[in-house]
Amino acid sequence: MVNNLEDIIKLSHQARLIPVAAASKIEERATSIWKKDSKNRQDFNLKQLILCLTLVLYSVFAMAKPPFRGTTELSPNIATASDPSAFESISYKGTGSRTMFDRRASDWVILNPFLFEARFDDGRIVEMQVNPEFKNNKTAEVEAKKYAWLIGQLPAVLRKDIQTSWIHKGNNLFGGGNNNILIHTGMALEYEKDGILEEILIHEAAHTSLDSYHSNAKAWLDAQSDDKNFISGYAKEFPGREDIAESFLGYIATIHRSNSIYRGERSKIRKAMPNRIKYFDAQNFDLSQYSDREVYLPPVPETKGFTELSCSEEGKAKSEDSGENVTINIFNNSNSMMQVHWLDWGGKRNLYHEIQPGDTAIQQTAKMHPWLASDGNGNCVGIGNPKADGTWVINN
Numbered sequence: 378m379v380n381n382l383e384d385i386i387k388l389s390h391q392a393r394l395i396p397v398a399a400a401s402k403i404e405e406r407a408t409s410i411w412k413k414d415s416k417n418r419q420d421f422n423l424k425q426l427i428l429c430l431t432l433v434l435y436s437v438f439a440m441a442k443p444p445f446r447g448t449t450e451l452s453p454n455i456a457t458a459s460d461p462s463a464f465e466s467i468s469y470k471g472t473g474s475r476t477m478f479d480r481r482a483s484d485w486v487i488l489n490p491f492l493f494e495a496r497f498d499d500g501r502i503v504e505m506q507v508n509p510e511f512k513n514n515k516t517a518e519v520e521a522k523k524y525a526w527l528i529g530q531l532p533a534v535l536r537k538d539i540q541t542s543w544i545h546k547g548n549n550l551f552g553g554g555n556n557n558i559l560i561h562t563g564m565a566l567e568y569e570k571d572g573i574l575e576e577i578l579i580h581e582a583a584h585t586s587l588d589s590y591h592s593n594a595k596a597w598l599d600a601q602s603d604d605k606n607f608i609s610g611y612a613k614e615f616p617g618r619e620d621i622a623e624s625f626l627g628y629i630a631t632i633h634r635s636n637s638i639y640r641g642e643r644s645k646i647r648k649a650m651p652n653r654i655k656y657f658d659a660q661n662f663d664l665s666q667y668s669d670r671e672v673y674l675p676p677v678p679e680t681k682g683f684t685e686l687s688c689s690e691e692g693k694a695k696s697e698d699s700g701e702n703v704t705i706n707i708f709n710n711s712n713s714m715m716q717v718h719w720l721d722w723g724g725k726r727n728l729y730h731e732i733q734p735g736d737t738a739i740q741q742t743a744k745m746h747p748w749l750a751s752d753g754n755g756n757c758v759g760i761g762n763p764k765a766d767g768t769w770v771i772n773n
């Protein structure tokens with residue numbers, strides 16, 4: 378049973394809030410393939426050949442690579458603190474002996490927790506079991522009520538099999554499964570700081586209320602193999618245990634809270650798991666509470682320090698030796714992969730990056746070194762010249 382408990386990746390949520398930093402990590406691999414632009418154009422044919430081979434290899438590699446590390450880092454806005462809750466009331470039921478899992482001990486412990494009955498507006502009841510370390514029933518009730526409210530924010534389909542919740546102190550990971558939600562209040566504060574407490578709970582509750590019905594269902598396993606990819610590295614690493622929970626949060630973000638993530642990220646999710654999305658759609662889960670809600674999305678970065686030119690400049694725009702180095706963040710705000718080329722001393726394209734939607738590449742270059750973005754078919758989308766350290770946002 379312990380194996381059913383959650384082992385979710387601790388987030389560096391920084392990565393999502395600053396897309397440039399996150400994506401740069403992803404793009405480092407691509408960038409490192411190619412040296413910075415250089416005047417040395419010897420063996421150009423050989424270079425082109427290596428370029429082609431490497432791009433083929435890179436694209437094959439990229440196809441099988443999950444677009445995210447973990448879906449709880451997708452966005453802090455998939456579910457928010459202001460979402461309505463089905464929580465109705467809480468009542469203290471005294472203490473009683475209960476077997477609880479405590480990650481600080483990495484084991485099951487038998488305690489006499491404070492017990493509370495949490496009631497929800499659809500008649501469901503969850504027993505909140507609060508560790509005696511919270512001293513008295515008043516302080517325990519504060520915790521019980523806080524997490525009962527949060528459980529009430531989950532859609533009914535995710536609350537279905539939650540019968541109890543274990544609440545302990547400590548900075549340990551949450552857990553799902555066992556008809557329970559495992560909470561460590563120290564970790565909850567960290568999740569709150571990152572704005573992802575609600576997203577973590579969706580993930581854990583998916584373990585509790587979805588895994589047992591779906592993770593071994595034939596249609597799910599078919600969808601998994603038809604997609605030929607996973608939504609996250611975490612799902613890929615533990616396909617039997619984490620794929621439902623990881624994919625479900627991505628599904629909510631793409632289909633039911635689609636304004637909580639950048640459109641480039643939506644298309645990455647649709648591309649990575651189209652059959653899983655169909656599978657979830659076919660279940661007719663009632664997720665209406667997630668639709669039509671305004672959520673705050675960090676703004677797409679703006680182009681600055683970068684002069685945009687028309688595509689008709691291709692052929693005329695050539696690199697000149699300015700001797701002034703600059704760094705540009707190239708953000709793909711389109712729905713499709715963008716290729717980014719350095720226009721060399723003769724104005725010829727030299728492919729440097731393939732940037733997925735919603736991702737950023739960091740490029741060291743120089744003033745008077747023009748860059749061109751093209752779609753996957755090589756059609757020019759934009760050209761520009763860096764003026765200073767800055768950002769180039771590719772739209773199409």
Ligand SMILES: [Zn+2]
Binds near residue numbers: 383580581584618622
């Ligand atoms: Zn999990």
